[in-house]
Every structure is written in C-alpha cells, then in structure tokens.
Amino acid sequence: MDSQSLFTWLQPLFDWLPWLADYRWQLAMVAVLLVTALVALIFNRVLRALIRSLERTDPVWDDLLLDALSRPAVVLIWVLGLTFALQIGAPYIRELSLGVPGAVRKFALILLLAWTLLRFVARFERVVLLQRESIDRTTASAISKLLRLVIFVLTGLTLLQSLGYSISGILAFGGVGGIAVGFAAKDLLANFFGGLMIYLDRPFKVGDWIRSPDKNIEGVVEHIGWRLTIIRTFDHRPLYVPNSTFASIAVENPSRMTHRRIFEYVGVRYDDAAALPRIVAEIRRMLVTHDEIDERKALFVNLNRFGPSSLDIMIYTSTHTTDWGRYLEVREDVLMRIMAIIDAAGAEIAFPTTTVHLQPGALPLVGSEGMAESTVATPAQPVPVA
Secondary structure (H helix, E strand, O other), X not given: OOHHHHHHHHHHHHHHOHHHHHHHHHHHHHXXXXXXXXXXXXXXXXHHHHHHHHOOOOOOHHHHHHHHHHHHHHHHHHHHHHHHHHHHHHHHOOOOOOOXXXXXXXXXXXXXXXXHHHHHHHHHHHHHHHHOOOOOHHHHHHHHHXXXXXXXXXXXXXXXXXXXXXXXXXXXXXXXXXXXXXXXXXXXXXHHHHHHHHHHHOOOOOOOEEEEOOOOXXXXXXXXXXXXXXXXXOOOOXXXXXXXHHHOOOOEOHHHOOOEEEEEEEEEOHHHHHHHHHHHHHXXXXXXXXXXXXXXXXXXXXXXXXXXXXXXXXXXXXXXXXXXXXXXXXXXXXXXXXXXXXXXXXXXXXXXXXXXXXXXXXXXXXXXXXXXXXXXXXXXXXXXEO
C-alpha cells in the first residue's frame, strides 16, 4: 500500500469531516502507527503462544529459531511501520529526504538480521550446554565466540557496502594495515592465538583444577576468553592469566587424574625386627582387600631402608577415588589400620632417639637444686636421650 492508496482509503473520513482534509498526511501517519502497534501486539501474542506449544516437542531447533525471532520480528514490524509513516510525510516535510525511509529500512533490516543470528547462537549454546553433558563447555564456548565474531564482521562489511563504500578497497587496506597493526599489537595477537591453542588442544576446560610447576598458578578455571583466562585460586581470589603465558609454561591438570596416590614411610623399632615380616605381610594383605584401594595399580609394601632409629617400611598404592575429601578419609583409614597391625604384632612405631655415652668424671650431673652431684654415668651405663 502506498500513500495515495491510504489517502483514498481515508477519503470517506475527509468527506464526513471536511476540516480534517488539511491534516490528511498527519492523519495518515497516525493511522499507520496505530495499525503498526496493533499488528505488533497481535504478532507478539501469537508468536509467544506458538513458542509455548513447541516447547513440549522434542526437537529444539524450531523453539530456538522462533525464540530468536520473537523480539527482532516485533522490532521489524515497528521499523516497517515507522518508515512507511516517514515515506508518507516525506513530501510534506522539508528536512526529510524521500530516500531516507528506504535507507533506514535497509539499514535496520541488516541490523535485525544480525541481531537474530546472535540471539540464535546464544540460545543454542545455552541449550546445548544444559541438555548435553557430553559436549565440552570450552569447545562450545569457543565455537559460539567464533560465530559471533563472523556475524559481527559480515554485518559491518554489509553495512559499509550499503552506505556506498567499496568493500574491496577496505579489504585491501586491511591487508596492508594488518602488518602495522600486527607489530603494534603483538601482545594482543599472542594472547589471541594462545586462546585459540587452548580451544584446539584443550589442556584444560572451565571447571578444571590446574597448576603450573613453572609459575605460581593454581586454582579452578572459571573462564577462558580470547585474551586471558580467569582462574579462581584456593583462597577465593581471581587470577587473570594472559593466554600467551600458557604457550611457554607446563600446565598440570589434576582434575583429569584417574587415581590418587598414597605414598608413606612407616618406621618400626629395631627391637621389633623379628615381627617385621609379619607386619609387612599383614599391611600388604590389608591393602589388597581394601575396598577403596585399586589393587590393579602399582602396590608395594616393602622394607625399604635402615633409618637412623627405625626400620622403614615403604607403602605405595593408589585409591579408586579422585575426590580430595574422600581421599583424605581413605588415607586416614589406611594409616589407622597400619597402626592397628603394628600394635597387634606386639611392635611399636619408632620415634627418633639418640644414645649418648658419658666418660667417667667427664660431666657432672646437676640435681634439681642446681647443685652438682657426685654420681656420673659409667661406660657400661649408656644414657638414652629422646
């Protein structure tokens, strides 16, 4: 419908109220805006009802598409109504050119299409991460960010083309200027490519506990961006690490461990050497039959060394659990059982002791009153000192 058709449709009103004929184009604009508001309201209600009905079905593509289209479509109706109203008033408004409504409509259509695509990508990412646990969150986030970047670039180029600028010239200038920008922003580019390598190699993902033996970095990954990665340390402080750092350091990912290790030395007194074979056999049997110990992994219980004041038994095994809290409980249970085994064998856990031999008359013994006593230790009477 053009402006003349609208004037023809409003002619009965002008015949009934002749004084309104002087305001025909203003009334036509108001009529267009009222019709636009009514159409937008009805369309919004119908679309919402359709989205609610489709949410009960299994496929999510139609739900996501309609949800992404809901607001841009309502805005599109208003854009069409406003530009049509401007088109009606353009011949009567000196400051308004006849080509402005068409240019505004074209410009708005490009922006609304880009807005729709961005909404669709955001909703698809959220639904995929919530409904499919098999999809890696870091990978999904990387794909989403890449798609947004592509949409922004294509939208910018399309807008420039619609404004009359040559895209080929802009691309040629970008190729030449990219060299200078690369030198000026080398750190920014290093972080960008560092983030890209994290997304491709996936040494860690959001939610992983990581640490670096090369730098003082340890905590849980909260966010992986194109420039930096946010790590929440165990004292609950955020640590912002540029992505280029991960290209030059070693990163350990304890979150991907399959087992946790128990590695302990237990010292038995030299006086209990006769009970040592029984103690070693009982500890080994206890670990093999323990429900929380994986006997398929390396398991060693052996007399490993002669300590200064103890016979040291090495205990090396792995737990099924990787949860730190549960691991501490299993470790405590294993150590308590080892203590019970040593006690049942009539032995004791050794503690550091030193024996000092005093020569006759070398050192006087001091009594409780601070006076020197005449009694001294003889060579046949060693004095143990704890």
